[in-house]
Structures are given as structure tokens and as C-alpha cells.
Amino acid sequence: MQTLSSRWVGHGLYLVIMAALISGVYIAGQKINYTWHWERLWPYVINTEAQDIVAISDGTAVIDAKGTLSIAPDFGGDPQIVSEYDQLVAREGDLIFQGDTIARIEGWRFGPIAEGLWVTIKLSCLALIFSIVLGVLFGLMRVAQGQVWRNLAVTYVEVIRGTPLLVQIFIVYFFIGTVFDLDRFTAGVAALSIFTGAYVAEIVRAGIQSVSPGQMEAARSLGMNYTQAMIYVVMPQALKRTLPPLAGQFINLIKDSSLVSVISITDLTKAGREVVSGSFAPFEVWFTVAGLYLLVTGVLSWAIQRLEKRLAASD
Amino acid sequence: MTNTHLIQANGVNKVFPNGCHALKNVSLNINRGEVVVIIGPSGSGKSTFLRTLNQLESISAGDITIDGVDLTDKHTNINKVREEVGMVFQSFNLFPHKTALGNVMLAPVKVRRQAKAEAEQDARDLLYRVGLHDRIDSYPSRLSGGQQQRVAIARSLAMKPKVLLFDEPTSALDPEMVGEVLDVMKSLASDGMTMVVVTHEMGFAREVADRVVFMEDGELVFEETPERFFDSSHPRLQRFLGQVL
Ligand SMILES: Nc1ncnc2c1ncn2[C@@H]1O[C@H](COP(=O)(O)OP(=O)(O)O)[C@@H](O)[C@H]1O
Ligand SMILES: [Mg+2]
Numbered sequence: 001m002q003t004l005s006s007r008w009v010g011h012g013l014y015l016v017i018m019a020a021l022i023s024g025v026y027i028a029g030q031k032i033n034y035t036w037h038w039e040r041l042w043p044y045v046i047n048t049e050a051q052d053i054v055a056i057s058d059g060t061a062v063i064d065a066k067g068t069l070s071i072a073p074d075f076g077g078d079p080q081i082v083s084e085y086d087q088l089v090a091r092e093g094d095l096i097f098q099g100d101t102i103a104r105i106e107g108w109r110f111g112p113i114a115e116g117l118w119v120t121i122k123l124s125c126l127a128l129i130f131s132i133v134l135g136v137l138f139g140l141m142r143v144a145q146g147q148v149w150r151n152l153a154v155t156y157v158e159v160i161r162g163t164p165l166l167v168q169i170f171i172v173y174f175f176i177g178t179v180f181d182l183d184r185f186t187a188g189v190a191a192l193s194i195f196t197g198a199y200v201a202e203i204v205r206a207g208i209q210s211v212s213p214g215q216m217e218a219a220r221s222l223g224m225n226y227t228q229a230m231i232y233v234v235m236p237q238a239l240k241r242t243l244p245p246l247a248g249q250f251i252n253l254i255k256d257s258s259l260v261s262v263i264s265i266t267d268l269t270k271a272g273r274e275v276v277s278g279s280f281a282p283f284e285v286w287f288t289v290a291g292l293y294l295l296v297t298g299v300l301s302w303a304i305q306r307l308e309k310r311l312a313a314s315d
Numbered sequence: 316m317t318n319t320h321l322i323q324a325n326g327v328n329k330v331f332p333n334g335c336h337a338l339k340n341v342s343l344n345i346n347r348g349e350v351v352v353i354i355g356p357s358g359s360g361k362s363t364f365l366r367t368l369n370q371l372e373s374i375s376a377g378d379i380t381i382d383g384v385d386l387t388d389k390h391t392n393i394n395k396v397r398e399e400v401g402m403v404f405q406s407f408n409l410f411p412h413k414t415a416l417g418n419v420m421l422a423p424v425k426v427r428r429q430a431k432a433e434a435e436q437d438a439r440d441l442l443y444r445v446g447l448h449d450r451i452d453s454y455p456s457r458l459s460g461g462q463q464q465r466v467a468i469a470r471s472l473a474m475k476p477k478v479l480l481f482d483e484p485t486s487a488l489d490p491e492m493v494g495e496v497l498d499v500m501k502s503l504a505s506d507g508m509t510m511v512v513v514t515h516e517m518g519f520a521r522e523v524a525d526r527v528v529f530m531e532d533g534e535l536v537f538e539e540t541p542e543r544f545f546d547s548s549h550p551r552l553q554r555f556l557g558q559v560l
Contacts, residue, residue, distance in 0.1 A: 218408035218467075221369050222422035222474055223398030232425055236412045314412050314454040 034283060041284045044111040044275045050087065050104040056080050057098050061090040069103060071096050113285075116271025117292050123188055123267060124254045124296070130193035131253065135200025140230070142205040153201065160198035166259055168195055173263045188260035196253045203245045207238035240311045247304040251297045258293075268292060320344040320380075321478060321509055322368065327377035329363055329533075337363040339533040340377070345478070348507045352520040352541075355530035356555055361513040364530070365480050368511065369400040382477055398426060401471030405483040407463040409455040415442060415466045416451045419473045427474065434473075441469040445499050461492030465499055478509040485516060515559060521545060531555065 029036065043049060057080070059071040069090060071080040085103035090096060110118070141153035160168070172191040176182065182190065211234050219229035261270035272289040276282045322345040329338035337360045345351050353361050366372040367379060370386055370393050379386040384396055410418050419438035423429040429437075442451055445465040455463055464484055471479055481500065485493040497519050504510060504523045514520065520527050520541055527544040529537040529552050537549050545556075 212408075214404060214406055214408040215410065217371055218402075218404065218410070219422075220394075221371060221397055221400070221402040222470070223394050223426040224422060225394050228425055232421060233410055237410075240412070311412075314414075315456060 037281045040279045040281045045113045047111045048108040050106045052101040053103040055096045055100045055102050059096050061094040063092045112271045116268040120268040123257050126189045127192035131196035131200050134197030135204050138201035139204025143208050157198045165195050184263050184265050188265045199249050203242050207242035211237045243308050247301050254297050321347045323380045325378050328375045330375045337533050341535045349525045350504045350510045351526050352524040353513045353528045359530045360533040362482050365482050369397050399477045401476035401479040403481045403484050405486050407467045411455050414452050419470045423473050441472050445469045460488045461495045464496045481512040
């Protein structure tokens with residue numbers, strides 16, 4: 001047994017080590033003459049600066065009685081109408097060139113990092129749901145009576161586990177995506193779901209097989225058919241045992257989702273890459289991106305732990 | 316064929332895929348309300364025979380009829396048959412994720428489509444009957460072996476089966492808990508339940524059985540009323556009884 005004081009000593013030591021590590025990073029930054037510019041990062045997360053509204057073609061500015069600005073193009077066509085703005089830059093009669101700032105709008109909007117984070121979350125959630133569906137389906141096929149089902153499930157699992165995710169993403173996007181005319185995002189979700197589904201299938205199979213055969217026999221001898229016995233007796237017990245490995249797999253899913261940037265989905269990682277080139281603050285950007293991934297995976301593992309505790313009632 | 320027997324097993328053979336010939340021409344008829352005890356050395360096919368009666372084990376040859384339904388007929392819905400044939404296992408096999416009440420209610424609600432409230436009332440009554448009315452909300456992991464086996468009996472009874480099969484129901488129990496389970500079984504027998512019991516409890520066989528069956532090497536060697544059974548001078552039976560008593 002640990003004594004209370006030795007626990008506090010442990011906590012204290014931990015804090016010292018962590019402080020040393022963090023200052024190590026800081027000192028390393030100074031060694032290479034890196035100047036930290038955390039403030040540069042902020043607009044890329046949430047942008048509170050006024051937004052420029054720019055002219056889309058050359059023309060002349062006209063402002064009517066209600067204050068609506070319209071740019072009549074020089075070479076004909078529909079005028080550009082700007083009715084909502086906070087600050088007017090163009091004045092009545094101004095000659096405007098394409099790309100000129102004609103008005104500004106205040107308020108905040110999400111920057112590319114926040115938008116990338118949102119894409120990553122959306123991608124991961126959808127892939128998580130579909131991978132559970134695939135995993136349960138193929139996990140059940142893996143333990144089914146029919147040899148056909150078992151063979152199909154083994155093939156799926158082995159093919160997917162035996163090839164790199166990056167290659168699968170390319171195949172799904174360039175081959176399947178072209179055949180079925182999928183957009184990038186759908187292709188990304190599909191590739192991640194198929195990949196994670198194979199691992200979930202193995203976890204589900206192991207979970208089902210860990211339930212003693214006596215449970216199935218007891219259920220069947222009460223008159224339940226195979227499906228009822230699976231749903232009411234075997235699967236609930238298997239679920240409880242599969243939660244810890246599933247949590248690990250879903251955390252992998254969130255991290256693996258960073259690979260979809262290779263098919264030009266602007267997820268958190270791709271947003272990070274783009275922001276680095278715009279902000280000249282690579283360390284800040286990548287530390288922030290890492291922190292955001294950690295936040296998402298942390299929330300997920302916390303949620304699964306909660307679920308585990310709830311299911312532990314019968315232990 | 317007469318329909319007076321609840322169970323008719325005729326020339327039942329079971330050969331496992333590994334070639335083990337576990338049942339050799341076993342024939343046994345069981346009447347309604349009868350208590351039949353099967354004894355025999357380990358590996359003699361007692362469990363296998365019991366399991367063929369609710370088709371947890373298919374048979375290789377012969378035929379089995381329960382309440383007029385031919386189990387070997389392809390068109391027989393085996394799930395329907397199993398609703399009528401309860402089974403109590405040596406290792407209880409309670410559902411660990413359900414409370415005692417949940418264990419007893421599950422099949423009536425899901426299989427018999429009984430209303431929940433009604434099933435719950437029946438389950439409470441059954442748990443009362445096996446002496447567990449104060450452990451209704453306990454999960455199996457919180458119950459002793461004897462209590463678990465009594466819940467398992469209540470769970471089987473909840474389907475209102477025509478026959479109950481017991482496969483060594485007290486073999487996994489600590490000695491002090493054997494009595495409470497046997498008492499429940501005795502009261503079932505006196506209520507007229509048809510029972511087929513594999514057991515090593517000779518006292519139970521003597522006291523409760525209408526007939527005792529002796530199996531050895533996959534064969535049904537000998538069957539008699541308890542009085543004659545235990546007085547018999549059948550050599551194979553004598554050898555076995557000499558070993559266990
Ligand atoms: N699933 C199985 N596969 C192969 N052989 C089996 C199987 N189940 C039982 N047996 C064999 O069948 C014989 C009878 O077993 P069992 O019915 O369990 O005997 P008992 O219940 O009388 O101890 C034994 O020789 C056993 O090894
Ligand atoms: Mg046995």
C-alpha cells in the first residue's frame with residue numbers, strides 16, 4: 001500500500017519533471033533563436049478582425065438611399081450588391097478595380113484551424129459510426145455457422161489489416177471514388193470506416209468468443225433463436241469486454257484521420273500545414289494542432305470510461 | 316406409436332465429428348409427471364443424452380419425440396420445442412449482466428412475448444418459490460452457488476416447460492449448498508413436474524425418482540424403480556455403485 005505522503009512526493013516529483021521538460025522545449029527554442037509568436041496564431045483559430053469585402057470585378061460604386069452598395073461592372077453583367085456591412089470603404093462614384101476592399105464587416109468567425117478541427121471531428125464521428133456498423137457485421141459473420149460468411153469476414157479483415165491506410169485512402173478515392181463519383185469527404189469517411197471496421201470486427205469477434213458457450217446454450221435452451229440469444233445474452237456481455245480495446249481503436253481512428261489530408265481534405269492537420277506557411281509560426285501551430293488532437297481523444301476516452309463504469313454495475 | 320409418453324427416445328445414436336460414439340442405441344420412454352434419474356460413470360454419455368432431448372446436440376441415428384413432436388423432422392421448429400423443455404446446467408449459466416429477476420423474466424418477455432408487468436409478477440412468484448424473494452435485485456456475481464442454481468431453476472420454470480432436464484445440478488456446489496437445491500427439486504417433483512435428472516446424489520434418486528437409469532459407455536444398461544435398482548445384483552451396476560458409495 002502507498003502511504004499518503006509518498007503519493008504527494010510522487011505528485012511533486014512529477015510536476016518538477018514536467019516543468020523541466022517544458023522549459024527544455026523553451027530553451028531549445030531559444031538555442032535556435034526561435035521567437036515565439038503565440039499571438040499570431042489566434043486569428044487562425046478565431047478571427048475577430050473585421051473582414052474585408054472585396055470587389056469581384058472592375059466597376060463603379062453606387063450607394064442608394066438605404067445605404068446599399070452596388071458595384072456596376074464596366075463591361076456589363078449583374079452588379080455586385082453589398083447590403084450588410086459595418087464600415088463602408090468605397091464612396092459614391094468611386095472607380096473600383098477587381099480585388100479592391102469596398103466594405104468591412106465586423107464580428108468574429110472561425111479561422112482555418114477551428115474549421116479544420118471541425119472537419120476532423122465530423123470525419124471521425126461519421127467514420128466511428130460506420131466502423132461500428134461494419135465491425136459488428138463482420139465480427140458476427142466471423143463467428144457465424146456458415147463457412148461462406150466466415151471466409152468473407154476473414155478476407156475483409158486480412159486484406160484491410162495487411163495494407164497501409166494511406167494506400168487504402170488512395171484506392172478508395174481514385175478508384176472507388178471515381179466509379180461511384182464520391183466527393184473527397186465521402187471518400188475519406190469511407191476509407192477510414194473500412195479501415196477501422198476491420199479492427200473493430202476483430203475486437204467484436206474476440207469479445208463474442210470470450211463469452212462462455214454456456215451462455216448461448218442457456219439462452220437457446222430457453223427457446224431463444226440465435227439472433228435473440230446474440231442480442232439479449234451474448235452481445236451485452238461481449239460489449240462490456242470490448243469497450244477498452246474499442247476505446248484504443250477509436251483513438252487511433254481520430255489520429256489516423258490526419259492521413260486524409262493526402263486527398264486534399266482540409267482537416268486539422270492540413271489546416272495546420274496551411275497556417276504554418278501563412279503565419280510563420282510553425283512551432284506554435286503544430287503544438288496547437290497536437291493539443292487539439294489530444295483534446296478530442298481525451299474527450300472520447302473519458303466518454304468511454306463513463307460508459308464502462310455504467311456497465312460495470314453487474315460485477 | 317402411443318402418445319401416452321411425454322418423451323420417447325428410440326435407438327438414439329450419437330457420433331461426434333471426432334468419431335467418439337457417445338450414445339449407442341439408447342431408448343427411453345418417460346411419462347408425464349415422472350421423475351427419471353440417470354446415473355453412470357463420467358464419460359458414459361449422460362450429458363450427451365440429456366442434450367439430445369432439447370437438441371443442443373443433434374443425433375446421428377434414431378428418433379426422439381417430445382409431446383408428439385418429432386425432433387428429427389426437418390420441419391420441426393426447434394425453438395418451439397425448447398420453449399417446452401427446460402434445462403438446468405451444472406455450471407448454472409446465469410446471465411451475468413441481468414439481476415435474478417432479469418434472468419427469470421428475459422425469456423418469457425422476449426420469447427413468449429409476455430407483457431413485462433405480468434412476467435415480472437410471475438418471476439417474483441417463482442423466485443419466492445425457490446426461496447430467493449429477498450435476492451430479486453442481486454446480480455449473479457453476488458449470489459452463492461446454491462442461490463444461483465435456484466435462480467437458474469426459476470428461470471427454466473418461467474417458460475412453463477413440460478419437462479425439466481437437470482445435468483448434475485449440484486456437482487459444482489459446495490456440500491453445504493447441495494441440500495437447498497435438492498429441496499427445490501423435490502418440491503417440483505411433488506408438484507408433478509416431469510423431470511430427467513443426471514446426478515450422483517443417490518439419496519435423491521432413492522427418495523424422489525420414479526425410475527433410475529444406469530448408463531455406461533454410451534449404452535443404457537439398466538433401468539428400474541429405485542427400490543429394485545439399488546437392490547439389483549447387475550454386475551456392471553454393482554461395480555459402479557461400489558466405486559461411488
Ligand atoms: N463435443 C464433443 N465432441 C467430441 N466428443 C464429445 C463431445 N462431448 C462429449 N464427448 C464425448 O462423449 C462421451 C460422453 O460424454 P458426456 O455425455 O459428457 O458424458 P457424461 O456426462 O456421462 O460424463 C465422452 O467420451 C466425451 O469425451
Ligand atoms: Mg456430464
